Amino acid sequence: MTFKAVAIDIDGTITYSDRRIDCKAVTALRSLQVPVVIATGNVLCVARAVAKLLGTGAMVIAENGGVVECGKVESDTSHMKECMDALEILKEHFSLERLDPEARITEIGLRRNFDTKEAMNLLGKDAPVDIVDTGFAIHIKSKKINKGTGLKRIAKMMGLDVRDFVAIGDSPNDIEMIKAAGLGVAVGNAHPELKKVAGMVTRGEHGAGVEEVLGELKRRGEIK
Secondary structure, three states, X not given: OOOOEEEEOOOOOOEOOOOOEOHHHHHHHHOOOOOEEEEOOOOHHHHHHXXXXXOOXXXXXXXXXXXXXXXXXXXXXXXXXXXXXXXXXXXXXXXXXXXXXXXXXXXXXXXXXXOHHHHHXXXXXXXXXXXXXXXXXXXXXXXXXXXXXXXXXXXXXXXXXXXXXXXXXXXXXXXXXXXXXXXXXXXXXXXXXXXXXXXEEOOXXXXXHHHHHHHHHHHHOOOO
């Protein structure tokens, strides 16, 4: 199979744990002739800035799939009330610090200073939201929105099938995207849950893993 695009996470995938960009990933991504989509839990302005820095173009998935941009911006704010309701419940039990509240429009980002399992137990298994710890922030997000749904939306905007993509990530919030893509890749430092569903797990970590998989696909003639 020849892949026509790449979707890639930022934090922990093309960056180290301290959020320094791994230049191996930058070089590997810039060598591609196919489109590269930045897929992140961060807000749109950050996703745009990273895409510009990498030189990958203006195609991004932000807020864990809640916002996508490819020529135009599409966002799904219809589940924000569910997220806010969950936040109000959790505020009764934890001291919470919101991240980017002015810019984040489809979900809620929080500082990593509380136990997510305890929080989900408080909300109950039938809650319409998930609480996801990416290792960099905690997100309260609709169960109906994820990077996989975001990948499907942006694939349609690009005139591609979601199976045309190679998706690369490291965190549990990448699981749906990894499963939706034609090839899902977990870098070597990825969370064990992501490695379980990935079609390929790299030996290299962070940017070295990105460099490894893209180099291998080029050698096979499966990507340009």
